[in-house]
Amino acid sequence: MAVDERARHELHSRLDEVLGPDVTTTLMGLLPPVGWADVATRRDLDALEARLTSRFEASLHRELGGLRSELNQQTRTLFFSLTGVLLTLAGLALAAIRFA
Numbered sequence: 001m002a003v004d005e006r007a008r009h010e011l012h013s014r015l016d017e018v019l020g021p022d023v024t025t026t027l028m029g030l031l032p033p034v035g036w037a038d039v040a041t042r043r044d045l046d047a048l049e050a051r052l053t054s055r056f057e058a059s060l061h062r063e064l065g066g067l068r069s070e071l072n073q074q075t076r077t078l079f080f081s082l083t084g085v086l087l088t089l090a091g092l093a094l095a096a097i098r099f100a
Contacts (some may be wrong), residue, residue: 011028012024012028015027
């Protein structure tokens with residue numbers, strides 16, 4: 001059963017008669033301004049948390065996979081570049097020793 005503005009007004013009027021205006025204002029202020037169907041429950045929040053967590057984890061795994069790939073490529077490039085430099089320096093050192 002949805003609560004509409006007419007029902008809220010009737011409740012407010014009756015409470016005002018029984019409890020007085022100050023208590024009625026306080027009590028009505030504690031009620032949600034919309035129907036209870038629009039209020040999120042603990043189950044709704046748990047489901048939202050689960051969906052957000054799975055999205056975050058999927059995004060994190062995707063980003064980490066890309067980062068690993070980039071690091072592997074950079075490591076491979078650095079290794080072969082340094083190997084070439086070391087072989088060149090070794091060749092120059094041997095040539096310097098041989099011609100000295």
